[in-house]
Amino acid sequence: MPKIVILPGDGIGPEVTAAAVEVLREVAPDLTFEEHLIGGIAYEAHGEPFPQVTRDALTDADAVLLGTVGGPQNSPWNSLARPLRPESGLLALRKALGCYANLRPVRVQPGLEHLSPLKPELARGVDILIVRELLGGVYFDQDRSIDGDTAYNTMRYTTPEVERVAKMAFWAAEQRKGRVTSVDKANVLEVSELWRRDVQALRDREYRSIHLNHEYVDSVAMLIVSDPSRYDVIVTENLFGDILSDLAAVIPGSLGLMPSASLGDGAGLFEPIHGSAPDIAGKGIANPAAAIMSAAMLLRHGLKRSDAANQIERAVALALREEPTRDLGGKADTQTFTRAVLEAMGTPVG
Ligand code: NAD
Ligand code: IPM
Ligand code: MN
Secondary structure, rough: OOEEEEEEEEHHHHHHHHHHHHHHHOOOOOOOOEEEEHHHHHHHOOOOOHHHHHHHOOOOEEEEEEEEOOOOOOHHHHHHOOHHHHHHHHHHHHHHHHOOOOEEEOOOOOOHHHHHHOOOHOOOEEEEEEEEOOOOOOOOOOOOEEEOOOOEEEOOHHHHHHHHHHHHHHHHOOOOOOOOEEEEEOOOOOHHHHHHHHHHHHHHHOOOOOHHHHHHHHHHHHHHOOOOOHEEEEEOOOHHHHHHHHOOOEEEEEHHOOOOEEEEEOOOEEOOOOOOOOOOOOOOOOOHHHHHHHHHHHHHHHHHOOOHHHHHHHHHHHHHHHEEEHOOOOOOOHHHHHHHHHOOOOOOOO
């Protein structure tokens, strides 16, 4: 009986995670679930955003499903010492799991082009996988400071860090169209010069069947929305990947349609890419599709159950056609949409 640790977190996290668990229970009744606190809610209960009891639960977990963490702009959490803030809890969780590669698929399902603000001919058939490096760069470097009128962060990467995430991108491309675009800022940054050199050298050594090109991040920010079909797999460092993936959410039509899988040394971490959406939290109207599709990625990558994952993804596509949520211009609330997914999976609804 695989053990799934559920970390609902803050804001809309509990709302969308509950929907994802409901769907998981239907397709995989043998799973066991253990729920724990992370983020601001964990800070309130335990004085830290990633408490020991949550950390302990990971040791025998087969996979982790996370909601979201963080409060609104004016939350007192944002003035805590940085290690006590909700977002630090999430970063510590990623580190503890050793999840260095964050897979963020951007897909426009056939028949759902109308949900995109892009012209239908641009949205049609888009299928991009953003592979975001998740444990390095400015996010984790300890060479950082804020003191009086001066502050700095350090973007540092080593060859092994670049190679392990690049391998994941090449592996993914082998199952897809065989094309990888490595995104950097090598015209300005030394760290990008190393990134580009190492990604290219790995391709030339071990992945000669992959077509690899290199593009600058500023240009990609334009091209990913104006000509998204040019991309198959994109691999990039932590901060660039964070920004580009929110931008790419415009293509399918909402942040609420962007799931992710974080893979690495041990159990995988599965989470929507969106945040805690304080503006709609508690209203029951959040789009749970990203969380439900993250559960599908959990089944595919974490438990090697591709059939169940495909079943969920098909049902989500059908539900999006029948009962689009408000972020997509529809009327469905979280419950209505989740029920539509369950119905589309052919399960009786109680
Ligand atoms: P956000 O992603 O929470 O929200 C941006 C906009 O998208 C909002 O208008 C929100 O209502 C909407 N939105 C997001 N997800 C949605 C969904 N599932 N359904 C419908 N609408 C949705 O970004 P933000 O406002 O910049 O950040 C809010 C908080 O979330 C901050 O504390 C931030 O640090 C945190 N955050 C957490 C994560 C995470 O847990 N992985 C990711 C991003 C931001
Ligand atoms: C995300 C979020 C996180 C990140 C924050 C909340 C730490 O924006 O998962 O995309 O920047 O990685
Ligand atoms: Mn983000």
